Amino acid sequence: MDSSYPKVVLVFSGKRKSGKDYTSALLAERLGDICTILTLSAPLKHQYAEIHGLDYNQLLSASSYKECYRHDMVVWGEKKRNEDPAIFCRLATQNVSHQHKVWLISDARRKTDVAYFKKMYSDRAKLVRVEADKSVRASRGYVFKKGVDDSETECGLDEGVSWDVIITNNGNQDDLDSQLTHVISSIQHGLINETDVS
Numbered sequence: 001m002d003s004s005y006p007k008v009v010l011v012f013s014g015k016r017k018s019g020k021d022y023t024s025a026l027l028a029e030r031l032g033d034i035c036t037i038l039t040l041s042a043p044l045k046h047q048y049a050e051i052h053g054l055d056y057n058q059l060l061s062a063s064s065y066k067e068c069y070r071h072d073m074v075v076w077g078e079k080k081r082n083e084d085p086a087i088f089c090r091l092a093t094q095n096v097s098h099q100h101k102v103w104l105i106s107d108a109r110r111k112t113d114v115a116y117f118k119k120m121y122s123d124r125a126k127l128v129r130v131e132a133d134k135s136v137r138a139s140r141g142y143v144f145k146k147g148v149d150d151s152e153t154e155c156g157l158d159e160g161v162s163w164d165v166i167i168t169n170n171g172n173q174d175d176l177d178s179q180l181t182h183v184i185s186s187i188q189h190g191l192i193n194e195t196d197v198s
Contacts, residue, residue, distance in 0.1 A: 007101040008190040009121045010165075010183070013108045013157045014130035016149065017142035019169040023130050024106040027180050031187070036100035039107050043091035044077045071147045078152065085112035102187060110156040124190065126164040128183070129157075136170045 014020040028035045049056035058065040080087055108114055117125040148154060167179050
């Protein structure tokens with residue numbers, strides 16, 4: 001493995017309907033071709049879909065189809081992680097093009113996820129928490145679900161993590177854009193001798 005690659009890894013976390021994916025997508029759009037979004041849930045959902053004969057693409061979407069299987073996927077994913085805590089981190093980061101100097105991990109959920117990226121990429125890995133008020137999350141469709149919202153997948157990073165960046169995503173687009181501008185500025189500082197970030 002090239003020890004200097006990638007140059008920057010931003011590890012995103014946040015509660016359901018906080019806008020982790022939305023925020024990651026906006027940041028990726030502004031960074032352009034040097035950036036890629038990687039999700040830890042994609043390899044989990046792929047394996048789960050194959051084993052259970054389900055539609056993988058539907059499981060990736062924010063659909064009622066996914067919600068029907070969410071609890072069982074959580075249980076299954078926990079079983080796999082208990083066997084190998086870094087399994088989905090490794091699978092998600094396999095075969096990424098060297099064109100992508102910046103990785104956005106859009107869905108870290110556990111301390112083992114955070115520990116993996118900090119161990120593998122040291123000071124190039126920055127931890128980002130996306131937060132939104134509960135009322136805002138509710139307006140986006142959040143409803144508390146027992147066995148999901150009180151599980152490690154939602155609560156594992158609530159305490160004991162020192163976040164490098166906290167992004168507030170309460171629906172004010174100008175405010176969010178301003179926060180992302182600060183993140184991009186810090187990324188530029190991490191890309192020493194790189195000139196292709198705008």
